[in-house]
Amino acid sequence: MKIQIYGHDTLQDALMSVKSGVNFIGVVPGELGRIPNEVSYTACQEIFSGIPKDSNVSTVALTISDDINEIIETVNKINPDVIHLSGQIEDMPVSKVVELKQNIFGTKIMQAIPVTDASTIDLALKYQEICDYIILDTNLKSDVGDIGATGVTHDWNVSRKIVSSLNIP
Secondary structure (H helix, E strand, O other), X not given: OOOEXXXXXXXHHHHHHHHHOOOEEEEEEOOOOOOOOEEOHHHHHHHHHHOOHHHOOEEEEEEOOOOHHHXXXXXXXXXXXXXXXXXXXXXXXXXXXXXXXXXXXXXXXEEEEEOOOOHHHHHHHHHHOOOOEEEEEOEOOOOOOOEOOOOOOOOHHHHHHHHHHOOOO
């Protein structure tokens, strides 16, 4: 199991999470006001650069964008260890993730998979071929978008089956 904490908007907050033993420090980079808790690129750079290199904590930038150029720009500006793709899954098919991976050398990809029913297992298996991490979450198909932070529980039995089927964390 990996522990990931999001919502960091200061280095002090991130360092508290590091001391708590997390594996991933997450931010929501952006300057467009698209989603709550966006943090400026400058603040993201300050947070990421302040994480001790010997902490074994990976820095993660979450995006709901499906625009490859926008995601590449974000990666180039803040240099996260991992880019977390959390937009609508149908807007980011495997072929698009392949294109993204070819343009962000050295940055790992975490794909959010919306858990619905047993068909989700096949979906996760397709993405494991190109992604470094899979994160399972609930999807409400709301206007804000997207996968996760819904407060709604999905079928954890399906999640268990997915995890046991994958070869990546």
